[in-house]
Each structure stands twice: as structure tokens, then as C-alpha cells.
Amino acid sequence: MKIQEEQIQIENQKDLASHVESLDFLSNKLTKQNYDVNAIISKLADFQVAIPSWALGAGGTRFGRFSYFGEPSNLEQKIEDVGIIHSLTKTAGAVSLHIPWDVPEDYTAIKEVANSLDIKFDAVNSNTFQDQKNAKESYKYGSLSNVSQAVREQAIQHNLDVINIGNKLGSKALTVWLADGSCFPGQNNFQTAFQNTQDSLIDIYKGLPQDWKMLIEYKPYEPNFYSTVIQDWGASLMLANGCGDKAYTLVDLGHHLPNSNIEQIVSILQLKGKLGGFHFNDSKYGDDDLTAGSIKPYALFLIFNELVYGMKNNPQNPDLAWMIDASHNVKDPLEDLIQSLEAIQESYAKALLVDQDALKAAQLDNDVVKCQEILQGAFRTDVRPLLEKARLLSGGVLNPIKAYRSLDVREGLIRERGKNTIATGL
Numbered sequence: 364m365k366i367q368e369e370q371i372q373i374e375n376q377k378d379l380a381s382h383v384e385s386l387d388f389l390s391n392k393l394t395k396q397n398y399d400v401n402a403i404i405s406k407l408a409d410f411q412v413a414i415p416s417w418a419l420g421a422g423g424t425r426f427g428r429f430s431y432f433g434e435p436s437n438l439e440q441k442i443e444d445v446g447i448i449h450s451l452t453k454t455a456g457a458v459s460l461h462i463p464w465d466v467p468e469d470y471t472a473i474k475e476v477a478n479s480l481d482i483k484f485d486a487v488n489s490n491t492f493q494d495q496k497n498a499k500e501s502y503k504y505g506s507l508s509n510v511s512q513a514v515r516e517q518a519i520q521h522n523l524d525v526i527n528i529g530n531k532l533g534s535k536a537l538t539v540w541l542a543d544g545s546c547f548p549g550q551n552n553f554q555t556a557f558q559n560t561q562d563s564l565i566d567i568y569k570g571l572p573q574d575w576k577m578l579i580e581y582k583p584y585e586p587n588f589y590s591t592v593i594q595d596w597g598a599s600l601m602l603a604n605g606c607g608d609k610a611y612t613l614v615d616l617g618h619h620l621p622n623s624n625i626e627q628i629v630s631i632l633q634l635k636g637k638l639g640g641f642h643f644n645d646s647k648y649g650d651d652d653l654t655a656g657s658i659k660p661y662a663l664f665l666i667f668n669e670l671v672y673g674m675k676n677n678p679q680n681p682d683l684a685w686m687i688d689a690s691h692n693v694k695d696p697l698e699d700l701i702q703s704l705e706a707i708q709e710s711y712a713k714a715l716l717v718d719q720d721a722l723k724a725a726q727l728d729n730d731v732v733k734c735q736e737i738l739q740g741a742f743r744t745d746v747r748p749l750l751e752k753a754r755l756l757s758g759g760v761l762n763p764i765k766a767y768r769s770l771d772v773r774e775g776l777i778r779e780r781g782k783n784t785i786a787t788g789l
């Protein structure tokens with residue numbers, strides 16, 4: 364299923380008058396306050412977030428999986444789903460694959476599908492948290508950290524294979540997330556597990572092409588509940604530094620203990636030039652993988668405020684790999700991803716409204732109240748007309764969820780693919 368340009372135009376006609384009215388109102392207000400509205404809109408239009416291949420089906424929990432029907436059952440269909448989201452929002456121009464769930468059968472054909480939908484291949488993800496069919500060794504007690512050299516070698520080789528697959532598709536980064544850790548005190552020697560992980564990562568790093576990055580993700584707990592080898596940004600940063608210049612820390616919003624100051628983590632990593640990637644989601648308790656901005660929108664804004672500051676002031680930090688990492692089982696996954704994209708863009712737009720010069724002046728005066736006024740003034744602005752305009756200029760729709768429903772996309776997918784399809788994923 365592909366959304367046609369005429370369909371987009373018809374959808375946009377329905378909302379154009381009210382969009383023009385609300386954009387005029389906001390533009391006038393912002394222009395009077397000396398904002399360059401067109402520059403903000405063009406930054407929004409440029410901002411692209413990768414969609415993970417595993418979020419296109421209804422997510423599972425350990426208690427079960429409920430299909431949303433019409434789910435993609437192969438890689439081509441997954442890319443087509445990303446194409447649908449991208450044609451509506453124009454902000455999802457990349458897909459992030461998970462190997463071995465998404466190994467292409469025919470590389471040329473897959474690249475052609477992606478190309479025709481204007482989708483690029485973002486970071487590739489390795490999987491050493493599940494045993495693969497016919498694998499000789501088991502990851503039950505860890506992968507890159509395992510006490511057995513044979514297991515570590517198998518896990519290293521898998522990561523090298525993933526790089527090879529990504530290379531054929533045009534990816535430029537490998538994301539490593541490990542489930543390695545322990546469930547009970549005494550089960551692991553912390554130092555041995557960490558050192559094994561470092562040595563294994565160095566072996567993988569040696570196989571990284573010159574223009575690639577290695578992104579090392581951290582997570583405090585789950586599936587292991589006593590210790591995780593790469594449990595926080597400090598562990599990830601040490602490992603990245605131990606590998607070399609092309610290795611970076613990846614921050615996943617759901618991978619922090621409650622009340623962690625994620626914006627501060629992000630800020631300092633950028634200062635050190637070591638923030639490589641970002642996974643968006645939201646959570647109430649832990650790694651809940653909920654829709655970005657659905658629980659703590661102010662926290663998301665504060666994180667974006669630091670990211671915007673870093674993108675401007677930290678040339679030592681590379682461009683970031685942005686990805687949504689959210690999936691659960693009560694919403695249509697495509698609608699959910701559209702909602703996440705909207706929340707991400709909204710937070711970005713609000714962060715772009717923070718007057719950095721005024722904030723700096725207020726900080727130098729120790730005017731705490733003014734600092735807060737500046738941040739909250741930006742946060743309270745309804746920036747949605749700017750997002751609409753960015754989409755309109757890029758050929759997307761003014762209101763993606765409304766258009767998705769009025770075009771009966773899910774019904775079309777069910778007609779094409781059948782009801783009983785289940786996508787691979789977490």
C-alpha cells in the first residue's frame with residue numbers, strides 16, 4: 364500500500380484554512396519577538412527520525428502478544444510501513460534493522476523498495492540476547508561478557524556479520540545493546556564480565572569500516588534483575604573510550620532509574636563529544652517503551668533543550684542517530700509511531716524557541732526566576748502550526764493521524780496482507 368500525492372492534497376484541502384489562520388497568528392507573535400520563523404520551520408523539515416523495524420508490529424510483553432492485524436510479515440512490508448509513515452509525516456526517512464530478524468533475501472530488491480519510498484538505512488542492531496536457530500552456543504549466561512570464550516567468539520562474529528549486512532545496505536552505524544548481567548549476587552564476577560565485554564567490543568570495533576560508528580547502549584536492569592554489565596552511561600562511556608574515536612554512548616530514554624536527570628547526562632556526553640545516538644520513548648516506571656512525550660513531555664523538552672544547545676555549541680560531538688524505540692500492544696503501531704514523531708518534533712520546536720542568549724544572561728545574573736520563565740515560556744507555546752507548515756512544505760499532510768484514518772490505511776493493509784500476520788520483534 365502506497366499513499367499517493369493526490370490523496371495527500373485532498374486531505375490537506377480539508378484543514379488548510381484553519382492551518383493558515385493558526386500559523387498566521389503564531390508567526391506574527393513570534394516574529395514580533397524576533398524569532399526567524401522560516402528558519403525554525405526549515406530545521407523541523409530537516410529533522411528525520413529512524414523507525415525501528417521491530418516497532419511496526421504490535422509489541423509483545425512477556426505475558427503475550429496481540430496482533431494488530433495486517434502487520435508486516437517480511438522486510439519489504441516493514442519498509443513499506445515506514446514509507447506510509449514517512450509519506451504522511453515527512454519526518455521518518457530512515458529505518459533501523461535488527462539482525463537476524465531482518466536479514467534481506469535480495470539486497471538489490473530491498474534497496475530499490477527503500478529508495479522508491481525515500482527511506483535510508485540507519486544504524487543496524489545486533490541481537491545476542493536470544494539464541495538463534497542452529498546456533499552452537501547459548502547466550503543464557505551472557506554474550507560478549509560470557510565466561511566461555513566460544514560464546515564470546517560467536518557473539519563477536521554475529522556483530523561482524525551484522526556490520527557486513529548493514530554495509531551492503533548503506534548503514535553507517537552498529538548499535539550494540541546487551542542483555543548481559545546477572546540475576547543473583549555472586550553469579551557473576553563484575554570485573555571479569557566488564558573486561559570480557561570491553562575485549563569483545565574491541566574485537567568488533569576492529570571490524571568497523573572507517574566511516575562507521577559503534578553505538579553502545581546502556582540499561583540498568585531487565586532482563587537481568589541484579590546486575591547489568593553495561594548498566595549506565597558511565598559504563599557505556601568507559602567502554603566507548605576503551606574502543607576508540609568511532610565508539611559512542613547511545614542514550615535510550617527508557618533506560619534510566621526513576622528520576623535520573625537525563626538532560627544532564629545528554630549535555631555532558633555532548634561536551635565530551637561522545638553522544639552518538641538517541642532512542643526516544645517514554646515511561647512511567649522503567650523501560651516501558653511508551654509513546655514519546657505521552658507521560659513526561661516537560662522532561663522531553665528539557666532534553667531537547669540540551670540537545671539543541673549541544674548541536675549548536677559542541678562541534679566536537681558528531682551528528683546524532685535519532686530513533687524511536689517504542690512499541691507496545693494496545694495501539695495501532697503506525698498510529699503510535701506517528702504520535703511519537705509529532706511529540707518529538709513538538710519538543711524540538713519548543714527547544715528551538717528557547718532564547719539561548721537571554722538564558723545565558725539570566726544565568727550570569729543568577730536570576731533563577733527569569734531562567735525558569737524563559738524555559739517555561741518556550742514550553743508553553745503551542746508550536747503545532749510550525750510542524751504543520753514543515754510537513755506541508757515537504758509534501759506531507761497537515762494532520763497525519765486524521766489522514767491515516769480517513770485514508771483507511773490499516774483496513775488497506777489488512778486487505779493486502781490478511782488478518783493473521785505477526786511481525787518479528789520484541
Ligand code: PSV
Pocket residue numbers: 488540580582615642650688789
Ligand atoms: C531492550 O531494552 C531494547 O528495547 C533496547 O532498548 C534496544 O535498543 C532494543 O531493545 C532493540 O534491541
Ligand code: MN
Pocket residue numbers: 540580615642688
Ligand atoms: Mn533502545
Ligand code: MN
Pocket residue numbers: 615617618650688
Ligand atoms: Mn529498551
